[in-house]
Amino acid sequence: MEQDLPKDAAGTQRTAEGPLTWLTKFDRGFTLVKGLSLVTVLSSLLVGYFQYLGSYQEKVNAQAKENMQTAAKTFDTISTKFSLVQALQQQLFSDYSTALDDRADANEQALAIKSAQDILKDYESAQLTLFETGELLARNAQMYIDWATNFRQNPAEQLTPTSDPLDQTLLRAFDFDCDHNLPQFVPSKGGAATTPRVSAENACSVDARYNWDPADSYVDVCPKNREKAGSNDSVTIHWFSAKHQVLVMHYCLRNLHERLAPVRHWASQPEAKPETKASPQVDRDRIQSAIDLQAKRLNAFMNLATFHMDGIRESYRPDSFACHVPIVTSVLSLFNDACTPVKTTPIIVSRR
Structure with a gap:
């Protein structure tokens, strides 16, 4: 036995509304400036998306x-x-x-x-x-x-012109040892190091393994003559x-x-x-x-x-x-x- 459908105010029996009927009515009722329909807006967004790509x-x-x-x-x-x-x-x-x-x-x-x-x-x-x-x-x-x-x-990262201080003057002031410290490219196991890199202030006094860089891909150079270098800080040379x-x-x-x-x-x-x-x-x-x-x-x-x-x-x-x-x-x-x-x-x- 069929279930009676609700009637409107005039007593006329309503018909069943499917998903397409609902979408059609929603599209007719959803308008933007100058009568743009939902389908038009979605089409414009899709076209803009592919144009951007x-x-x-x-x-x-x-x-x-x-x-x-x-x-x-x-x-x-x-x-x-x-x-x-x-x-x-x-x-x-x-x-x-x-x-x-x-x-x-x-x-x-x-x-x-x-x-x-x-x-x-x-x-x-x-x-x-x-x-x-x-x-x-x-x-x-x-x-x-x-x-x-x-x-x-x-692109939004804030950088400064002096973010990388290494130059010839520093290498000369720190008396860089050319007979050692060859470039190394040995990556750490599993990617990045698991321990944080030390700051420049204490890099000269701690174990060199505490570094975010891949293993052996850097060297912290400490000034042999601190008075000549004018600093107690180390300078890091990144081989990458x-x-x-x-x-x-x-x-x-x-x-x-x-x-x-x-x-x-x-x-x-x-x-x-x-x-x-x-x-x-x-x-x-x-x-x-x-x-x-x-x-x-x-x-x-x-x-x-x-x-x-x-x-x-x-x-x-x-x-x-x-x-x-x-x-x-x-x-x-x-x-x-x-x-x-x-x-x-x-x-x-x-x-x-």
Whole structure:
């Protein structure tokens, strides 16, 4: 037996209302300015959503291309300049060692002396050019490698121009030991360290394991002469920073250049005949070791730069289909940045 439906005021029996009937009535009753219906509003929002995704992806692709080009150019410039100076350094010192080698015959020694004299001018010119632009190369590494590959940088984060104090002056004041402290890239187990990093004030007096950075990816340098340094605080060198690596390479290359003063003086003499007593084997071994360490520093920088550039390639690769589904994209962005590799600028950003 069918259930009687309610009647209206005129006594007419009403018909059953389904979901579509209810939605139609709601749509007719829901209007905005100038009579925009709910369906029109939702359609406009959907169109705007896809337009935003398309615009975002275009900007990301353009940024990816620019970042890769500038990072590659910076990598090539820094690597080439340091490689040239270090190659000439090595050859100059090899000629010097050959001239001192008692096992070398007269012809070999004569060729070594001639080679050193020919190389000296090129070496002095190359190292002077590098030393004049060393700080600029470090800043370029910071802008075009470190910053360009910091995909998780929050645009609203307040930064200051002095947030990274490391420079040549600090390394010199802290008497950085170039014979040790080579770059390390050993990641910690499970990602970030589980213990907080100590502050600069007490980094020199506590165990170095208390650091947020990946294990062995940093070194806290303490001033050997606190009066000369003008501070009791330590300065941290982050090996995952291209800027820090270039600063250290530049500083240690300068130190090595000064240690090679006797070699350069010898090569500058037209009839130079090095005295064996003036350069014992142990000193030559130490200088050769310093040259080898410098080569390892350059290799570490090249590894870091190419690692960062590979990060650019991975972060800017094409999005999956899920990144273009309304609502789903926003949900995925809460857990990872696969859909939005570059953080968007907030509505209000203040750098003052």
